[in-house]
Amino acid sequence: MKRNGIMTREMLSSPGTENSGTGTLGKALSVLEIVVSADRPLRFSEILALSDQPRGTLHRHLAHLVEEGLLIQGRDLCYEPGLRLLKFAYRSWSKNQFRAVAAPHLRKLHEETGETVHLGVLRGTEIIYVDKVESRQTVRMGSQIGNASPVYCTGLGKAALSVLPQDRLAETLGKLTFHRFTANTHHSVAALKRDLDEARLRGYAFDREEHETEIRCVAAAIHDTGFDLVGGISVTGPAYRVTMEQLEIWAHPVRQAAMAISEDVEVRLGPGR
Amino acid sequence: MKRNGIMTREMLSSPGTENSGTGTLGKALSVLEIVVSADRPLRFSEILALSDQPRGTLHRHLAHLVEEGLLIQGRDLCYEPGLRLLKFAYRSWSKNQFRAVAAPHLRKLHEETGETVHLGVLRGTEIIYVDKVESRQTVRMGSQIGNASPVYCTGLGKAALSVLPQDRLAETLGKLTFHRFTANTHHSVAALKRDLDEARLRGYAFDREEHETEIRCVAAAIHDTGFDLVGGISVTGPAYRVTMEQLEIWAHPVRQAAMAISEDVEVRLGPGR
DNA sequence: CCAGCTGGTTCCATTATGTGGAACGGACTC
DNA sequence: GAGTCCGTTCCACATAATGGAACCAGCTGG
The missing domain is CATH 1.10.10.10 (Winged helix-like DNA-binding domain superfamily/Winged helix DNA-binding domain)
Structure with a gap:
């Protein structure tokens, strides 16, 4: 079975x-x-x-x-x-297979970078944070697990969108309403699209202080073959410590991790799915 | 306000x-x-x-x-x-004031004992685990937070019952149905009552492998003046490492912590409540 | 001390909603 | 090709949700 x-x-x-x-x-x-x-x-x-x-x-x-x-x-x-x-909370979290599969990869990525690592999934026009590894071990249940952020201003969101098939992407973009969180937040579909195109080419997306000032991140997408599950993984840090150059360097391992998770997901789903 | x-x-x-x-x-x-x-x-x-x-x-x-x-x-x-x-999960957990107030005390107790520390509240005939500090930091959201255990076979449960006013206690005892988890599990109200009497005198309760074999704990009750909030705090460990003598030694700090939390709760509630 | 709030709770006739037995249909099996 | 196991859908019926209005504090200020 x-x-x-x-x-x-x-x-x-x-x-x-x-x-x-x-x-x-x-x-x-x-x-x-x-x-x-x-x-x-x-x-x-x-x-x-x-x-x-x-x-x-x-x-x-x-x-x-x-x-x-x-x-x-x-x-x-x-x-x-x-x-x-x-x-309900605990049960649904601990049993979430996706989270479980991804967890070791998050941890590894955290060890490599030393910064906060997020795991999120796309749901409509939002990214929902499902797991997180951060430096301060004291924060045990991640500070915003379960929270949702808009797709258009987060690295995770943009990474996820960038891999979406045409039709799904168009559908999602159609539903967006923009809110300007920072000076850098995208506020038009056109600009967002350009950003997504770049991200698609590179294979990873940035958040250049678009959601919160002084916060940057690199993210790469995770998805299964049928795009039933679309999400991403990201490394986030404060601007004073994490330069764009640094993010470029981390982009590779982030992408590696994302691909590894995608594969694991596929395998754990069973090829006969 | x-x-x-x-x-x-x-x-x-x-x-x-x-x-x-x-x-x-x-x-x-x-x-x-x-x-x-x-x-x-x-x-x-x-x-x-x-x-x-x-x-x-x-x-x-x-x-x-x-x-x-x-x-x-x-x-x-x-x-x-x-x-x-x-x-829902995350929000309800992170905003639970009781948990927040108790957290530092749990941590301190964990440092003193090195064993797992639980925080639970009484709800009907069950104890619900609300927080937990354990050695393996990797388990971030405690392994059974949100879970419920019967009052009659857990240290937390017995501690909580032992401080209950007569009428509430009688009411709760009346609703019990016993299930024999281990050879030591209480299975009569009479026996449980005796145990509770001892616990009340001492100011703390034990779990002598009554819920799970090879697992022991000491617990002390937490409650506010009106008994609107009744719960407890406990230190738990495997029998091979934690002897009954050891538990006797820990009983004092556990009780201290419980009283400290009770006080904090009262204060944070505001005297004008 | 009483009129006039504001904020929470309760009533009850109306009707929308949930109910659940029964029928349907696809996939697998013998 | 008959038999069944399972998930899904239908629909007449009764229950349970609806929401306007009345009610009952506890305050506040005249």
């Missing part, structure tokens, strides 16, 4: 802004998302303002979420993420 | 086996739980067997979960945890 245990197209399909379509579940999750995404416990009325649901409905959803242990409500009436999420 | 950002009674309330009550959401989550708890991707019919829902219903739930990104379905039709869980 062949089982893949790996991410596939479906996980990349849903649009950037989740919300509609799934009836009750979708609505409940959208309020969960609001609470989880907030950077502090929220009051009922704050959530009300952020959501587009009527009072009665929202109240019931919150009650249900609390009852299910996905949220907890302090006695000061604030809502915050509940414990049950932890359970 | 006082906000607590800490776990409270509500999170401890829901019964061990989640399922009913929350209408649609509850049912959807119960199937999510099945998939997430499995140790490999599951086929439709396997899930069907594990759940108590009719085919049509189950199928729709799965479809919804997939659409929401909570599950993903490989092309071999197997279901497995989706990426979106990661997002």
